[in-house]
Amino acid sequence: MARSRRAKLGEVTQDADGVTASVTDRASGRRYTVRARYLIAADGHRSPLRLALGIRTRGRRLAHVVNIAFEANLGAALRGRPVGLAYLARPVPGTLLARLDGADRWVLMVPYDPERGEGPADFTPERCAADIRAAVGVPDLAVRVLPAVPGTGRAVHTWELASWVAEEYRRGRILLAGDAVHVMPPSGGLGANTGIQDVHNLAWKLAAVLQGRAGAGLLDTYEPERRPVAELTCALSTRLQEERAGAGGEDAAARVGRLALGLGYRYDSEAVVADGEDGLGESGRPGTRAPHLDLVRDGRACSSIDLYGPGFTLLLGPAAAADALPAPDRCVAGDGCLEVLRIGREVADPSGRWAAAHGVGSSGAVLVRPDGFVVWRTPVWHPGTARELSGALARVLALPRPSVAAGR
Secondary structure (H helix, E strand, O other), rough: OOOOEEEEEEEEOOOOEEEEEEEEEEOOOOOOEEOOEEEEEOOOOOHHHHHHHHOOOOEEEEEEEEEEEEEOOOOOHOOOOOEHHHHHOOOOOOOOEEEEEOEEEEEEEEOOOHHHHHOHHHHHHHHHHHHHHHHHOOOOOEEEEEOOOOOOOOOOOEEEEEEEEEOHHHHOOEEEEEHOOOOOOOOOOOOHHHHHHHHHHHHHHHHHOOOOOOOOOHHHHHHHHHHHHHHHHHHHHHHHHHHHOOOOOOOOHHHHOOOHHHHHOOOOOOOOOOOOOOOOOOOOOOOEEEEOOOEEEEEEEEHHHHHHOOOOOEEOOOOOOHHOOOOOOOOOOOOEEEEEEOOOOOEEEOOOOOOHHHHOOOOOEEEEEEOEEEEEEEEOHHHHHHHHHHHHHHHHHHOOOOHHHHHH
């Protein structure tokens, strides 16, 4: 539950069947109770819910920072250079400059050191204007310092430049996401994407559990899939911040690659059926994002990514045995949670690259989760693998495994 201007979240309790939350309407003061089976705590880096649950974090503080919002024409100083986020050495090393919400509206982020007696009160409007001019390099710059928070008289807003990950992503029926479980420097611009990916991972799992298509154990796969990604992302963002603040360039980004980190990670959990030592290539490996290919469906060009969701998708190669399609049962197709598509039939593959891109043969098959991650694959599809598919889906959805007899 994210923080709302209209409502304030109060006490939260949970039991074996659900979560009870006390809520206050900010406008009227009316208090009411909300009852739900689960609660998503997406309440920011200070996360009152994380603190109330006693969940600790691991990481470190890099700096104390004040935000100075201001209005000024920086055209002459920028000389046509586009700026998303600038790293500056003035007024102190580690200063950041970013656009606020308009062509001439900006925010200057200046580190300060409480151990030296520095604090927010030191940043008077006059000090803020001087710091802005020093950062921009124009001593007589016309500048208007804006309130740190609209509607208040506060000159600056303070925050901590930090890098940490929560030790737990779930406590009972409360699941945490976004900044509530990880905070990283802005270097690389990876923070928002990481938070969105958290919820992308969690949403289909919650839906499956709430709709009765999966066991509650499916939610146990959320943390082991997402926390390692956050740890690696925090490490890269921290390295980038330190290198840029010290004028070290983008060496870490060049070595690791932000695109590879943001899209190329692999999940390892019970919601993925690993290949093992089967000799298949990395492309299309279970736990990784299903690769993009230009395909054609219903006479229209589409990306292979568009084939996935809201349920599971089974893709069969062009030479897969057509008489061995999955038998309907509750784990496979009985509740409509699986869509079966055949390359060369329902979907055309003009480039002929589907099999190679997924690391299977032309008679193989690939099972993809609603979030676009490969769950399971086989180099050859036959009646026996149809039974394997039922077992794979049962495992992923935390359901009882089907008996061999049931699959015959």
